[in-house]
Amino acid sequence: MSLTFELDPRMDARLRDEVVALWTDVSNAGGAVGFVPPVTSDDVRPQLIKHLTAMADGRVRLLVGREESGRVAATAFLTLNTHRLMRHWIWLYTVMLHPSLQGKGYGRDLMAAAADAARGIGGIEGIRLTCRGGTGVDRFYESCGYKEVGRAPGAIRVAPGDDRDDIMMYLPLL
Secondary structure, eight states, X not given: OOOEEEESOOOOHHHHHHHHHHHHHHHHTTOOSSOOSSOOHHHHHHHHHHHHHHHHTTSEEEEEEEOTTSOEEEEEEEEXXXXXXXXXXXXXXXXXXXXXXXXXTHHHHHHHXXXXXXXXXXXXXXXXXXXXXXXXXXXXXXXXXXEEEEEEEEEEEEETTEEEEEEEEEEEOO
C-alpha cells in the first residue's frame, strides 16, 4: 500500500469531514497538532474553518494523502508568507498521519510530498515548522532533513505544570 498525495484538492463536505476526523484521531492518539486529548470533532472543526478561510484567501495550500480506498490518511497545510522579505520560504502546519499508519514510512512520504509541493509553488527556498518538545517528533523531522534553528523553552503549556519547548525547524529546498 502507498499513499497518493494531492495539493489543493477540491474542498467539499466529505473532504472537510475526513480532515476533521483525521485531526480528531491524531489528537486523541497524542499527536501534537494543536490539542491535547480528549477532543471531539466539534473541538477540531473551528480550527479547520480557520485554515479553510486562509485557503480561500490564497494564503494556505492543503496537501492531502489518501489511501488506495480514497480515505484521507495524511495532511499538511503549507502557509505562504505575506511579508515581502519572507516570501522565499513557507510554514508547514498541522502535519498529520493517521495513527494506524505510523511506523510504516508514510510519514516520510508525507514530508517528501510537502517538500515537493513547496518546490512546485515557485520561488520557495525553504520550509519552517514548529513542533512540541517532549514528543520526539523533532527527531523524526531531523531524519527528514530538517534542522533545529530555534527553541522557546516552556512556550507550550499542555497542562498546568507541563510546559513544553516550542522547537522551530527549517528545511532548505535548494
